[in-house]
Amino acid sequence: MxxxxxxxxxxxxxxxxxxxxxxxxxxxxxxxxxxxxxxxxxxxxxxxxxxxxxxxxxxxxxxxxxxxxxxxxxxxxxxxxxxxxxxxxxxxxxxxxxxxxxxxxxxxxxxxxxxxxxxxxxxxxxxxxxxxxxxxxxxxxxxxxxxxxxxxxxxxxxxxxxxxGPKTANLVKLSGNFLIASVIESLGEAMALVGKAGVDKQQYLELLTSTLFAAPAYQTYGGLLARREFEPAGFAAHLGLKDVRLLLAAGEQLEVPLPIGSLLRDRFLSLLAGGGRDLDWSALGALAEWEAGGARPAPD
Structure with missing residues (x-):
């Protein structure tokens, strides 16, 4: 063609x-x-x-x-x-x-x-x-x-x-990105918890992805989180915020409450406010470690 x-x-x-x-x-x-x-x-x-x-x-x-x-x-x-x-x-x-x-x-x-x-x-x-x-x-x-x-x-x-109807594909895509962002946030919180207790994050990730969560999203984003590999961005954090906002707009139009989507919007805003606009959106998961006394997601 x-x-x-x-x-x-x-x-x-x-x-x-x-x-x-x-x-x-x-x-x-x-x-x-x-x-x-x-x-x-x-x-x-x-x-x-x-x-x-x-x-x-x-x-x-x-x-x-x-x-x-x-x-x-x-x-x-x-x-x-x-x-x-x-x-x-x-x-x-x-x-x-x-x-x-x-x-x-x-x-x-x-x-x-x-x-x-x-x-x-x-x-x-x-x-x-x-x-x-x-x-x-x-x-x-x-x-x-x-x-x-x-x-x-x-x-x-x-x-x-x-x-x-073309718009259906866009709704499905936004819903998928919402699920990925949810995985990133929950992985980050879990890693912050076990990491502060002294568990090796890479070993923890291997356990998760070899048992309960053997899925590409957990493998890919868990690896980026464990290695703190946020640059260069494969998908920038500000685009993640954009997609969550579009998801929430679709939910409002369809009268579907999306409380986790609202949480993710606020978490992305925190990441951007802390200097993480151009980091990979997997840096969203590093917020929990920072809030628990660890390193900032964005470089100083």
Whole structure:
């Protein structure tokens, strides 16, 4: 397929590289153009405008938040966005973690323009993106999602087609990130407890992940916590706060109380207030150790 890719950050660069490796024709756009250099060496075409990335069958956006996605989609004039540049019948795939409300807006806007919109956020850290081991959560017109199978297969190990309404994928993604953050917080509290009693954290983690909690989230984030490996960030703490806020907004709209979500929002605020904005979001779990008299999550 001819694919435009917008957003070459920690996740997008690996995804775009795997699309190239699978034989797709990739046109790459990034606000900082130097990030496209490695992809050009692999055969991608770098462009300097969003419009130039929208001439193919599909354009994929992988961006940090709602404002970034809104900017690249709804721009006009000299900074024409996806909506005004994508041909009729082509597809905008958003792999960004965005709000349910924005997914609704994008669905309606693309339909009015005669285009298709598919939400396809992913689960996995940058190393999984580089290894094509992501899990793709896709929602949109079933026929369009099916046609996109070669794209999703190139970047992930499994695709879950959730529903015909794109916003459902975004809600599922936010719920998953909420569960990960809950794991990080509870692991941090448990490690602070046993660590203060003199138990080796790495040994404790091995016990947990070899018995009751043999799951990737516990293995990955428990390891980062035990090693206090918060830099460089695979997923920054301020983005974790963003996702919890989006989760709470969705809960309010659906009238679903999320008391643990409210707690996590406050815990992320504490982390950011203490200088941890750009640390990996696993540093959330180190708050408990700090509050128990240990080291601060953020470096002095």
């Amino acid at each position: 001819r694919i435009g890719f917008i957003g070459l950050g920690n996740m997008g660069s690996g995804m775009a590289a795997n699309l190239l490796a699978a034989g797709h024709e990739v046109t790459a756009y990034n606000r900082s153009p130097e990030k496209a250099a490695a992809l050009v060496e692999r055969g991608a075409t770098a462009v300097t405008t969003i419009a130039d990335a929208c001439s193919g069958d599909v354009v994929i956006s992988m961006l940090a938040d709602d404002p970034a996605v809104e900017s690249v989609t709804f721009g006009d004039g000299d900074t024409a966005g996806i909506l005004t540049s994508l041909p009729q019948g082509a597809v905008h795939v958003s792999s960004s973690t965005i709000s349910v409300a924005l997914a609704d807006r994008l669905t309606a806007a693309h339909a009015e323009a005669g285009q298709h919109f598919v939400s396809a956020p992913v689960f996995g850290r940058p190393e999984a993106a580089a290894a094509a081991k992501l899990f793709v959560v896709a929602a949109g017109d079933p026929a369009v999602v099916q046609d996109l199978s070669p794209v999703f297969d190139a970047v992930g190990q499994r695709t879950f087609a959730i529903a015909p």
